[in-house]
Amino acid sequence: MKRPSATFFLAVTGDSMERLSIQEGDTLVVDRSIEPRPGHIIVDMVDGEITVKRYELRGDVACLCSGNSRYAPIPLVDMECQVVGVGAISP
Template identity: 70%
Template sequence: MTHDTILAAHPAPPALGLPYPLALGRAGISGFPSPAQDYEDRTLDLNERLVKKPSSTFFMSITGDSMVALGINEGDLLLVDRSVDPRPGHIIVAMVDGEITVKRLELRGERHFLCSGNPRYAPMPLAALECQVWGVVRSVIHEYNV
């Protein structure tokens, strides 16, 4: 899996509140509540929700199919945090033998591997690679064609 573009997160993103309805079921209420009642004073700022440390966060778009089984598809946008220490199970962005790649870090026995989410690609033993971890994927943004 390779990248199309890498963009740094804005160091102080402006607040952008989007409607964020409180989705709760109601029981035992008679009458008909206002449809707009759930929208009152609730907003969601995606920067606040997804970007934990703006100075160490970047975005990148994806090409390739090596991570499809893990929910990362061609054209998706990844939010990557450089401040997170990678651990087994994390999906990481790394420079491997001079190429940027996205893989899951796995511990198998005593050895670390970079594994794809596609059975067509074999796990790569980390000890055999020249690898520099750039960050841990915190979020995947997938847009549907509508």
């Protein structure tokens, strides 16, 4: 753990990231000090709800994308989104 004071653990619930090998019950190690870049798995708060998604740019639009085709990408347009941190999987 590189930055203990900026790091926390988050238990995963739900199936939105299963195709990216993030399963319900996994623990994410989340670092609040990392600036998210496209392709990073991020923990974010969207409209008051904590989510775990892959951060992507689609054209000029930032999107939160799941690892499950049942969930559509969430374009970050006209919504409140706060990145909590960048995650790594810990089995």
